[in-house]
Amino acid sequence: MIAEDSVLLRIGLVKVVEMAGFEVAAEAGDGQELLAAVEEHRPDLAVVDVRMPPGFTDEGVRAALEIRQKWPSTAVLMLSQYVEERYAADLLATNTSGVGYLLKQRVADVEEFIEALRRVAAGGTALDPQVVAQLLVRRASDPLERLTARERDVLALMAEGRSNAGIAAQLVVSESAVAKHINNILAKLDLPKADADHRRVLAVLRFLGVGARACRVPVLRGVM
Missing domain, CATH: 3.40.50.2300 (Response regulator)
Incomplete structure (x- = not known):
């Protein structure tokens, strides 16, 4: 359409x-x-x-x-x-x-x-x-400040919708390095223990400044 x-x-x-x-x-x-x-x-x-x-x-x-x-x-x-x-x-x-x-x-x-x-x-x-x-400029003063420059790069690419492989290719690093950065991001943003895909979505929502209402939507699996 x-x-x-x-x-x-x-x-x-x-x-x-x-x-x-x-x-x-x-x-x-x-x-x-x-x-x-x-x-x-x-x-x-x-x-x-x-x-x-x-x-x-x-x-x-x-x-x-x-x-x-x-x-x-x-x-x-x-x-x-x-x-x-x-x-x-x-x-x-x-x-x-x-x-x-x-x-x-x-x-x-x-x-x-x-x-x-x-x-x-x-x-x-x-x-x-x-x-x-x-969004990176607008969200300068919040918990995202805990992230390193590289972690912010990874989160920005997550927000664009890229997979781990896509992020690795964009940053010219290994997928294992990307996975490590993502784990650090989830920990630093104090996201609740939950399904890994759900926590990934929550991290992007935090980055976008979307409210709690969005955090109650169905979990995405393997698409971001």
Whole structure:
């Protein structure tokens, strides 16, 4: 499902995802069309523009939140022209599974964009690096200060939705080193003893500044 008011960009998105093997069930130009199409087709994934008619403010985000509430099996990847990290936090506050938030410029890197689509469709997360960078600045005075620079790098990549292997490749270190950093992060953030995957999600939520409501969502396994 593709929801984008710019006809040219919508056509481009359709071509890109179809070339990657996705089937586009429907297209929409505004939030109401999007909701009607999702109700009819129940897609596995919806790619949604943040700002759509009629107000071009947060219509796409509000539609995405409604989708996550009514049809939680539909994953949502938001696309935005600008970094507005609060929208990513809003989505994660309702459900941490199958959520993405990327800048539209990322579409130009087709391989990375398709990787993000597949990750979100599989139940993982994909956050734009610029969103993560802004969160690092905004969250400067909190328990995250306990983390070393390398541990903050690892947590930032976790927030982008990367796996241990992906983090290791990005930082040019071994997967065992990444696992050690993650264990240190979980300990320093004083997260409750629980399933390892659940604690990993909690660490990312702490990083994003998402409230306790999100910490009660179902546990993600092997997707972040």
